[in-house]
Amino acid sequence: MSAYEYDAVVIGGGVSGIMASLTLASGGFKTALISRGDPVCCLSTGCIDVFSHSDEPLGGIRALLPDHPYSLVGEKGIVDALCFFLEIMDEAGLPYEGDPGRNRKILTPIGSTKNTCLVPQTMAHADMSPGEYLHVISFQGIKDFFPSYITSRHRNSTYSVYDAGVPTTLGIAARFDDASFLDAFITWLRGLEIPHDRVALPAVLGTIDPASVMEKISQAIGRKIFEIPTLPPSIPGLRLFRAMKRVMQKRGIHLYWGKDVTSVERQGRTVEAVTLATTGRAKRVQGRVFVLATGSFVSGGLFAGRESVRESVFDLPVTVPGERKDWFNTDFFSGGHGIERAGVRVDRAFRPVESMIDNLFACGSILAECEIMSLQCGHGLAIATGVAAAKSCAQELS
Amino acid sequence: MTTFEHCVRCTLCVENCPVFKVNPAFPGPKQAGPDAQRFRLDGERSVDDWVKLCCQCQRCQVACPYGVNVSEIILKAQLKYSHEHMSPFTAHLFANTYHLGKLASLVAPVTNAVTSSGAARKVMGVLGLATNLPMPEYRFLTLNRGRRRKGKRRSSRKVVFFHGCYLGFNRPDIGRGIRDLLAGLGCRVVIPKQTCCGLPALGNGDLEIAKKFARKNARVLVDYIDRGYQVVYACTSCGLTLAHDYPEVLELPEGRKIAENTYNVHEVILDLLENDAADVEFGEVNRNIAYHIPCHLKALGIGYPAAGVLEKIPGLKTTVLDDNCCGLAGSYGFKKKNQQTAEKLGVAAASAIKALEPDALISDCGACRMQLGHYTGLPALDPSEIIIASLEKGASKKSKGKRRIP
Incomplete structure (x- = not known):
């Protein structure tokens, strides 16, 4: 086994990628995490919105359409993932409080x-x-x-x-x-x-x-x-990220921080390695399975051109709701912009559909139909789908 | 290549700036970098003297999710400012650490006695040097004076060791350890005549001196690269200068070639252990160690290869810490005007280390070791020292095992 060969390689250092890598490392898999810069969670309130659009998070989730990523995880999966998150934060020395079944209020x-x-x-x-x-x-x-x-x-x-x-x-x-x-x-x-x-x-x-x-x-x-919580720079967001990173380092996850994935090596329906742009030259990182957690537009996981939306690392097929004129509402604050539903569609195992790749799984805000802005479910969806995708990876690996 | 125009003002760079955290006089990387860049014109004299408060740790650049070259923008603004204004005495002094080291090591015992004397420290204070940290000690038997070649003549792996000033003049023992370690793993190692990488000159605003150093090194290194050698470095700041600044800032014609062939010593060690199947055994090292990641190792973006080697040592507990800058930042913290900033950051980084209750700290960077050794009171080691101790233990176990066979 070469030095840069891992069981699992997670691409994306946000909440979803971190939770996926922690789940994999807890299962005993040799895991690497690649991130281009720090995640946007450092700019967040540090709170975990599971489904803040309604007062009762699980009730709101139950009412979602079957192709929403939350529906793919299922209620038990969501609650288990949130409990795992609470354990991680206890271990990190930054304990969180709350009940996955109930929303609470914070002051803005x-x-x-x-x-x-x-x-x-x-x-x-x-x-x-x-x-x-x-x-x-x-x-x-x-x-x-x-x-x-x-x-x-x-x-x-x-x-x-x-x-x-x-x-x-x-x-x-x-x-x-x-x-x-x-x-x-x-x-x-x-x-x-x-x-x-x-x-x-x-x-x-x-x-x-x-x-x-x-x-x-x-x-x-x-x-x-x-x-x-304040506007960015947000100290609670920074604390959340650094605490999660501490646990990653404790679990021996290898971090490749700050650089882009520039190319992908494929053999048939299998991704064998990705190339990382390090300072001065490229570095090859091999894995048996890969997790895509690069986020949506803000984080650069998705890129919107004039007519189409592209996925940045593997060039996966991206679901886009209608034509460009359907992407936005004229009233910015009304929510529910069509573009929020754009993303990578996955099956129940979190494999991107029609990707022609068997050892790739996706999680977090890159997923199609997630609508994290209008449903206010960013970190919650990241945690639930990150853990769920990692569990599918673990099954694939064993 | 992304530029200041790609900045979306998300402030992730600000969250990661150590100087901004403790010194209100520095407006932070977003303002000093992309924001102010919009107003910097080529023909106009620089007025932003605070730009020199940046310590060039490059944490902003690592944190930027859009790949904006924040610290490079600031570095170029620093160089422009220094070019247009009179530089203080300390800047001239530290830009020439190489010449200083050459002289100081020649009369090492005298140098060490003088720099540690009370009277000399008072003089240093007057000259604008910080006096809270002891000055590094110099050695007469520098790496330029010892054995410069080692390993089998026909070994398939050939490396040329760029050791830099600190290992060269102050800790040649570590440099020789690394030379022997690589040779023991089956490498042919050459330590060529070399000068300073040029970083201290860049950090002190002297582009011309930096270029002079870099051109000298480039000639030597390219000659070896053409003969199939890989360049290895142990000091991560030298490494970053070779891999980033030679092509990007100093714009050397050979810069790209050097960058593409330059490796961290632990990347090479990992490769030798796993791909060339070097026949070695790691002995048990029962220690609890805090690994302070130097900012410039983080900036290289290669991960933390020494941690990968240390994982193989039985009994060793290593905790990686990569959120703090030690505050010394090469010569930055040795200047009186930065003393408070360096001290605050040093204390914060030291308390994160001490919270782990380790018996020693390690770091790839000599400056980090000086600073954190001072503020933690712990032994501050180079990762190679732990690796060598483990291999020596493993080798003695192996030879004992062999003797038992009749």
Whole structure:
């Protein structure tokens, strides 16, 4: 066996690719993960939306058409995958909370609430009861976080501003990693003598161990505390990605980070290797099975030309709903744009249909019919299909 | 090739910038790179002095999902700025680390005594050097002075070892270890006369000196490549300079050829172990080790080949850490103006290592080892040192086994 020969090669380092590789590595398979740059999950709220379009996630999923990727996974598969995710996050030291069968609310920076399913511990107390009093803490000069948006929407709320000496979310979060900064902040906060039930801050409570930072503040002032996700750069998204990566490294998954797959070697109906563009030259990575988790348009898994949509790595057939004029609604915010349904169609084993390749499986937002924007199911769909596709791979391998 | 125009301002580069994280004076890679690039005109004098706060770890470029050459844009802006302005004394000093090393190693005992003395450190402080880290020690018996060829004359694998300044002047023992390791695995190894890769000159804004160094090395390396040799490096920053900067930044005519034939030493070792079936046995090494991935290894995009070799060692527990820049970034952290940034990043990277309670740390980069050895108080080793220890143990076990056969 050559040095760069793996049982499974996963292409795409987002939530779906990571969950697929973790599932495979847990099954004892030698796994590699290739990613072009960091995944868009670093820009997300860090929360796991399973089906936020409706209040009850599993009920919403049951009502989907049979060709939606969720329907291919099935309810038990979805719940099992989410539980596996919760285990992974416990192991990573960034525990998540939530019930796959029930949605909860988080607070947004404009003061509205949003449905989500699994949340990091620092957002667990965001689901407030009506009539509770809220105090918002903001930071001097912080971009795109205006506490008065929140207080104008919540009757019993006020805010204060702390000067962290730096205006960026990453800069403030890095300061919260430092115990002396945290102590000074706590001293200031105690001085405010906040009478409110809960205290909310933008999501900047450290880059490493936010749960203990929150716990320390919470204990010092005797109030429940929670984070509000911010616009990118998003610290909870970054924490989610790095925590998952830590577990990948612990499981001995080989990471090839930052470069494109430039070509594919096929022998009949089997993909034998992909070529990776490393600095200065190409590198061949061999595998027995391949998982495609390159995402949709934003991540570059799909590419839209004038008339057609292409899949970037294997040039797989892509389902596109109608002609270009049918891709978009005239009202941008109405949701349900046809282009959201574009993607790679797969069978029940997550093999791309009509691909003429037997050892390739696909998962995540590259899948056809997933409509992750209007159904608000990005990370949930990534986890469920990532695990499901990896299970099919495992069957193929054994 | 993607350029600044392909940036969609997603801020993934910003999330990965170590300097931006701790130094509010640096506006981050998105602004310093693609954003500001829209306003940089060839004929106009640079005004963005903060561009020099970038430490060129290249994490932004690795993180970019659109393949924008963020750090290269910043590097070129740094070079332009330096070309148009007077450079400080420290920049001239560090651009010439090679000449400095040549001189310092010639009188090594004197150099080491002087640089560690209190009075000299005060002088260094006045000259703009950071004094929180001890200066690296120099060795008289540099790699240029030892045995320069090893391995069977007719071996099918021939490699030319580009060791760079740090292994050459400061840690020739590690360099000799790697030479012997490769020879022991059946390679013919040559250590040619070489100069600095040119990176310190680039990092200190001196394109001309960098080109001078690079041209000298290119002549030597291409000659070997034409005779069927592969170039191997152990220092990942030298490696990145050969593979990326020679063709892309210094635009050497031979740059592409060198890049295509340059390999990380552990890629070669893995290949020798698995494809050439080198007849060796790894002995048990019962250690718990934190592997700090140098930023420039990450930037090479070749994965972490040393981790692949270390996996084969029985008893060894290696944890890979690739989220932190050590903060020293070559000569960056040795400058007084960057001392605070380097220190904050060093402490953060060290605490991530210490959280694993390892008995040692390893890293492919000499600067990372200096910095993190200092902030963790742990032994800081090159991956090859662990591999050699394991092979020596395995070899003694093997020879004992043989003796038992009557």
